[in-house]
Amino acid sequence: MANREALRELQTRLASRLQAARAEGSNVSSWLAVETAGQRYLLPLGHSGEIFHWTGVQAVPYTQPWFVGVANLRGALMGVVDLGGLMGTMINRSEQALADASLLAMNPALGVNAALMVDKLLGLRGTDAFVSSDAPGEGAPEYFGSRYTDAQGAHWQELNLQALSQSPAFLGIGV
Template sequence: MSDKQALRDFQGRLAERLQAATQASGAEASWLAVEAGTARLLFPLDHAGQIFPWSAMQPVPYVRAWFMGVTNLRGNLCGVVDLAAFMGTAPAKPRSEMALAQCWLVAFNPLLETNCALLADRLSGLRTMEMFTESAPAPDGAPAYFGHLYTDNQGVQWQEINLQALSLDASFLSIGTTSSES
């Protein structure tokens, strides 16, 4: 029960911060900032769904290594993707159970019709356009789901991820593999 209360408290604080950011700057938050492996990513708020604490996965055989398994998120069976592993930015060593316990699952917005959640190593809060000093288009050859690359006031770069485009990406949808590939 305490986990449910902690999640409600977290979601309440996140909603309060969103409202406070809107009132203070007159601008709405545009992104949820997360860290996945070594990547700093921005998920458009209208693409992201609910945020859940890490929960145990039921492994699925014959899937790619980045597909962690399935879990029950508030009564919905969802696939869980290690986004860092999918993008090639995963830590060199596999995450321990203790490290996974600190992770979060960011579900896709139900409007995207994708029963999937992405593993985020860390939530970094909400971001508005005013928090960035530079913006550049995705580099040549970048995946179609890469949006702009933003640089914040501290010089840190954040890659926007279009979750709608990701949910339609052929490599993201191809979770299956033969037993020799996994």
């Protein structure tokens, strides 16, 4: 119950910050920052949808290990993808780790009923939160955007969720 209240509080804070940024006429926040499987990612706010607390997910047989299953999120049946696993870092999560996980629905405008499972929501970030950026490396997936470095030296990978949602890697859930 406390986790739901904390998630609701985070959503309220995020909504307030977005509204304040719009009122000021500035775009101070461009991304939702998340962490999963020890990696940090920046997800475009325009591609992101509603955030849900971990809920019961029904496993689906004969799918990729990173496809967690399907969940009913506010009456919509959505495929749940372990973002870390999709990016190549599968980890076994304890029941407690799953209870702390969040599901980030993709924006309905992307045309996929999918949610990404992430370990931690780290708030909103704008370009002013970073000291440097690099273009995606040679051979990087088409959905990789710039790679950013913050003042503490942490690396953040920008993901284009629209490109990800249309990539063969994402759409190929069957084994």
